Amino acid sequence: MKRDLSPLSHDTPGALPSPAELRAQLPLSDSTALLIGAARQSVRDVLDRRDPRLMVVVGPCSIHDLHAGLDYARRLKALADEVADTLFVVMRVYFEKPRTRIGWKGLINDPRMDGSFRIAEGLALARRFLIDVAQLGLPAATETLDPVSPQYVGELISWAAIGARTTESQTHREMASGLGVPVGFKNGTDGKVDTAVNAIASSSHPHAFLGIDADGRAAVIRTPGNPYGHLVLRGGGGRPNYDAACVALAGQALEKGGLPPNIVIDCAHDNSNKNHTLQARVLDDVVRQRLAGNRSVAGVMIESFIEAGNQAIPAELSALRYGCSVTDPCVDWAETAAMLRAAREALRESVAALREGRDV
Structure with missing residues (x-):
């Protein structure tokens, strides 16, 4: 499994660059920053119901192979352009x-997947x-x-998402209050x-808490509050909660x-009983809810990679199957494309009608 490592990957395992140093080494161009800003606004528009499309957060459960990840990204970009009128x-x-x-x-914590915990390397790889x-x-x-x-x-x-295990954490609530992006909190x-x-x-709401500044120094971080927090229903306790009744109760809460x-x-x-082959069924139900006029469902999340399923991390990393998850199981690329195309076909007319202000 090839990796394109930055110079920081050879630092002492315990030494970290400051955020400013890593940003300087791997800068973000003005044109790319504009693209990201436009994407953030599109997410806000979906949540504000100014954009009638369904947001689809889709991709690997985790990134472990940068080459396979970028391969997937190229495929997804082409598909995203194809369905962009609706999704x-x-x-x-x-x-x-x-x-x-x-x-x-x-990847950030243990980029070499060997317990060496070269976090400086992981941060550089993630940013790149x-x-x-x-x-x-x-x-x-x-x-x-x-x-x-x-x-x-x-x-x-x-x-950004805050996971089911950390939604109750005060630290993560404070952090989310300062992120410049919409944040989904899982049940x-x-x-x-x-x-x-x-x-x-x-x-x-605004918060003040202990953190680090751009130069890596301990600092009091003051945040303005994030007006775009929202709920992510992921099931729980061995039961799903994506059906219309659960969605209605969640909306009331x-x-x-x-x-x-x-x-x-x-x-x-838990919405798919941890069975990746059932993700399409959940998406179909969401589409039906949208067609029935439910606008509270702003988006979906799908775990998807090039190959279906998942794999254990072997002692010899060369034995890893290309494009297959090492964490939760995923649907494969062919099913991903079929799922998104089917959702687009089903929702296209209703999204067009909402965009034009017509009844659906």
């Missing part, structure tokens, strides 16, 4: 993985990959797990939405909390 596609680019017990924590994806004209989404990581890659992201692993509703409300009823449906995890 707003954002690539899932996850570098940090929360673990229930133990396991590989992602996000720049490559952005230069394709493809927006990127990620889960924000470590509160320091956004200082290194945050300006390259168009949508708890038990399936309840109250924790996520509280998190969305908390992150909408948001409105009771004084929040917009904006919901994204995660087609994986």
